[in-house]
Amino acid sequence: MNTSPSIKPAKKCYEHLGGKLGELLLENFIEKKWIAKKDPSDKHFYITELGEKEFSKLGIDFSEIKSEVL
Numbered sequence: 001m002n003t004s005p006s007i008k009p010a011k012k013c014y015e016h017l018g019g020k021l022g023e024l025l026l027e028n029f030i031e032k033k034w035i036a037k038k039d040p041s042d043k044h045f046y047i048t049e050l051g052e053k054e055f056s057k058l059g060i061d062f063s064e065i066k067s068e069v070l
Contacts (some may be wrong), residue, residue, distance in 0.1 A: 011019030029035045034051030037044070047055065052062065 010021045033048055034054050035045040036048050
């Protein structure tokens with residue numbers, strides 16, 4: 001294992017990416033309008049049409065994500 005101080009952690013919490021990396025990704029995806037909320041008070045986000053296009057370019061397989069009625 002590399003113990004260099006330049007190594008940045010990417011934490012996994014249950015089945016989710018957590019820690020500062022998860023926080024920074026979330027903020028970036030919101031700014032880019034790849035994810036959004038129907039209402040600011042909502043707890044959960046949804047993937048926008050733009051997000052689907054951009055995530056697909058990154059090789060994200062959406063068949064692994066269950067659809068939900070919003």
